[in-house]
Amino acid sequence: MPFYPAVDPIPLPAPVWLFKLLHIVTLALHFVAVELLLGGLLVAIVLSLFRGSPNARVAARALARRLTIVMTYVINLGVPPLLFSQVLYGRALYTSSVLIGLYWIAVVFLLMAVYWHLYRFSYRLEAGKSAWITGLVSWLLAGSVARILSTNMTLMLRPEDWRSLYGASAAGAYLPTGDPTTNPRWIMMLAGGLFLSGLWLLYLAARKTFTADEQKFVARLGGSVAALAGVVYLAAGLWAAAVQPGIVQTLLAHPPAGYEFYGFYALAGKLWIGLVALAIVVGIVAAAARIAAGWMAWTAVLLAVLIELSLVIYRDAVRDLTLFSKGYDVWNRVIVTNWSVVGLFLVLFVAGVGVIGWLVSVAARAKKTMEGAA
Numbered sequence: 001m002p003f004y005p006a007v008d009p010i011p012l013p014a015p016v017w018l019f020k021l022l023h024i025v026t027l028a029l030h031f032v033a034v035e036l037l038l039g040g041l042l043v044a045i046v047l048s049l050f051r052g053s054p055n056a057r058v059a060a061r062a063l064a065r066r067l068t069i070v071m072t073y074v075i076n077l078g079v080p081p082l083l084f085s086q087v088l089y090g091r092a093l094y095t096s097s098v099l100i101g102l103y104w105i106a107v108v109f110l111l112m113a114v115y116w117h118l119y120r121f122s123y124r125l126e127a128g129k130s131a132w133i134t135g136l137v138s139w140l141l142a143g144s145v146a147r148i149l150s151t152n153m154t155l156m157l158r159p160e161d162w163r164s165l166y167g168a169s170a171a172g173a174y175l176p177t178g179d180p181t182t183n184p185r186w187i188m189m190l191a192g193g194l195f196l197s198g199l200w201l202l203y204l205a206a207r208k209t210f211t212a213d214e215q216k217f218v219a220r221l222g223g224s225v226a227a228l229a230g231v232v233y234l235a236a237g238l239w240a241a242a243v244q245p246g247i248v249q250t251l252l253a254h255p256p257a258g259y260e261f262y263g264f265y266a267l268a269g270k271l272w273i274g275l276v277a278l279a280i281v282v283g284i285v286a287a288a289a290r291i292a293a294g295w296m297a298w299t300a301v302l303l304a305v306l307i308e309l310s311l312v313i314y315r316d317a318v319r320d321l322t323l324f325s326k327g328y329d330v331w332n333r334v335i336v337t338n339w340s341v342v343g344l345f346l347v348l349f350v351a352g353v354g355v356i357g358w359l360v361s362v363a364a365r366a367k368k369t370m371e372g373a374a
Contacts, residue, residue: 030074037070039196048060107145202299205292275303
């Protein structure tokens, strides 16, 4: 009996490679936003505890003000890759979503609670009040959402466990256990949040919204966080790769005939290791020299984006080959391309990305003006 439901008889309106390209790009951007939220919030919470340090208070408020904006990008950049993954992996993803349905539906309400507590956290910091409890609640809620999403993306790769999970609860009240990749992936996400937040602080240190002393403080803090968390992030990533099923590791090393391009996907994993190691060195240098310069800021931004992009590419290969080993070939679909619709979509997609970039620049300038006036 096959694991997966029969394929949807409606053909894909565009090539698989196009959906995958859009999925990879948007998911990488989503991961950047998610990790900035998780890591930046945790750093801000810790800084808020040092109420006797003026520099710590300034840095905490600067992060908190931006986290409410980051949250909007977490949500809006999370929708496109979810839709693209439903198109490509619907037979697996829909099933796993139903099996943890109670938690999957709860994501919407958890996100609203995260949003509310983020605003409360920022407000209390600006008012000079204790805010760490509110911030911690927000972080725990955001971490719960990340855990549910990660669980779903892992469960879709385990069709052999679906029947027993459904037998335990038809209402989707239980989360699956026993996947050896769950813990390393979870640690990787949390450490990655701190890692990227450290690089984010290096970017913020170069902005003119801080005094010279504050810039040095933020640069040293960002470099230290990036270097220390980067080591954990790298170790967790290597752990997650090491516990992949043997068949998946074999397919990554020796892709099946007709799918040799997955060998290039696997190279993204090696690129990720090199980029993370480079970022750790950058963090050490920035922390030691307290560098708050424009070139350092853009180096941190470039590294953050490339690290997430290479990770998502490698992750895509692992997912595809895991599914392939269980009878699901994502490339084996009926395709009837409607190029006029595809063209219109791509034009609107590029325009949307441009508008998002413009909004980011407007928000950055507005924050700079407000902070300068303060």
